[in-house]
Amino acid sequence: MFDLIIIGGGPGGVAAGVYASRKRLKTFFVTKEWGGQSVVSSEIQNWIGTIAIPGADLAKDLEAHLRAYAGDIVTIKDGVLVTHVEKSASGFSVILDNGETAEAKALLITTGSTRRTLDVPGAAQFEHKGVTYCASCDGPMFAGQDVVVIGGGNAAFETAAQLLAYAQSVTLLNRSGEFRADPVTVERVLANPRMKAIKNAEPTEVTGEKFVTGIRYKDTATSEIKEIPAGGIFVEIGLIPTTSYLGDIVELDEMKRIKIDPWTQQTSTSGIWAAGDCTNILYHQNNISTGDAVRALEDIYVHLHTK
Numbered sequence: 043m044f045d046l047i048i049i050g051g052g053p054g055g056v057a058a059g060v061y062a063s064r065k066r067l068k069t070f071f072v073t074k075e076w077g078g079q080s081v082v083s084s085e086i087q088n089w090i091g092t093i094a095i096p097g098a099d100l101a102k103d104l105e106a107h108l109r110a111y112a113g114d115i116v117t118i119k120d121g122v123l124v125t126h127v128e129k130s131a132s133g134f135s136v137i138l139d140n141g142e143t144a145e146a147k148a149l150l151i152t153t154g155s156t157r158r159t160l161d162v163p164g165a166a167q168f169e170h171k172g173v174t175y176c177a178s179c180d181g182p183m184f185a186g187q188d189v190v191v192i193g194g195g196n197a198a199f200e201t202a203a204q205l206l207a208y209a210q211s212v213t214l215l216n217r218s219g220e221f222r223a224d225p226v227t228v229e230r231v232l233a234n235p236r237m238k239a240i241k242n243a244e245p246t247e248v249t250g251e252k253f254v255t256g257i258r259y260k261d262t263a264t265s266e267i268k269e270i271p272a273g274g275i276f277v278e279i280g281l282i283p284t285t286s287y288l289g290d291i292v293e294l295d296e297m298k299r300i301k302i303d304p305w306t307q308q309t310s311t312s313g314i315w316a317a318g319d320c321t322n323i324l325y326h327q328n329n330i331s332t333g334d335a336v337r338a339l340e341d342i343y344v345h346l347h348t349k
């Protein structure tokens with residue numbers, strides 16, 4: 043029986059794991075992978091205290107940090123998925139996809155999100171044949187080509203910035219009339235003469251033969267259907283919280299994000315906390331996930347010692 047189970051090895055989960063070790067909370071830490079979503083980033087420039095770091099190196103640093111302090115307090119189980127969470131007599135049980143289970147008095151969920159897929163004709167058909175969800179993985183394959191990025195948040199602009207290193211031109215299609223990305227990022231990326239952004243552009247179809255040849259979109263201001271020739275379509279249209287394995291053990295919002303009290307990170311179920319991109323907070327960043335998870339850990343510590 044553990045004091046605490048932490049699910050997820052992104053920045054949120056690892057921050058909580060380090061704090062759990064320092065507070066001597068007997069913890070079971072389980073994650074499928076280390077580092078979380080920005081592991082695919084070629085360069086993260088806002089991880090505080092580090093001027094720039096590739097996502098893969100951040101993942102290694104996070105794992106090393108937790109392992110350095112885990113000692114005999116934090117039991118680490120990586121490469122496995124939690125498939126189910128149940129209430130037990132004295133707390134909660136997690137069931138892993140390798141058949142093992144673990145039980146604890148408290149549970150902290152930091153399982154983050156995954157990318158939302160493009161739902162228009164041709165998008166699924168041409169996935170891995172020009173339609174992609176990872177610029178840093180696939181960008182070099184599109185060297186010298188005209189490519190399109192779909193989305194208008196920070197991830198879309200970061201993707202465009204990465205692609206400008208390889209592509210002949212990058213056109214960003216933004217569904218609404220405003221970009222959600224930080225103005226400083228928008229300004230920096232749009233300053234490149236090979237970069238173009240089109241607002242009020244709603245994708246309607248990915249076109250191609252064996253591979254992608256372009257994308258059709260509706261100009262929502264005029265209702266006109268237009269087409270852009272492109273060899274690659276990079277989709278960055280948001281995230282789906284990783285919460286389906288939780289069933290109804292905690293309350294979710296309409297977007298399937300875990301509802302939390304931002305003062306304490308407590309969920310609707312006593313004994314379960316959640317932090318980071320899987321929760322119904324407004325902003326999603328590495329530093330925010332770590333801060334939220336540390337807040338949760340402080341509250342868990344108080345909860346376990348005053349029960």
Ligand SMILES: Cc1cc2nc3c(=O)[nH]c(=O)nc-3n(C[C@H](O)[C@H](O)[C@H](O)COP(=O)(O)OP(=O)(O)OC[C@H]3O[C@@H](n4cnc5c(N)ncnc54)[C@H](O)[C@@H]3O)c2cc1C
Nearest residue numbers: 050052054074075078079080124154155318319326327328
């Ligand atoms: C392409 C890209 C670039 C980004 N760039 C930046 C940036 O430059 N700066 C910045 O601050 N933020 C950036 N972000 C956002 C940032 O990555 C996220 O806000 C952050 O990773 C969220 O951390 P998290 O710990 O909440 O969740 P996640 O990072 O999503 O981590 C979730 C963890 O849980 C594990 N997991 C999920 N389900 C299970 C399960 N059932 N069982 C066991 N383990 C599970 C996963 O393997 C993963 O390790 C970027 C995001 C993307 C997609």
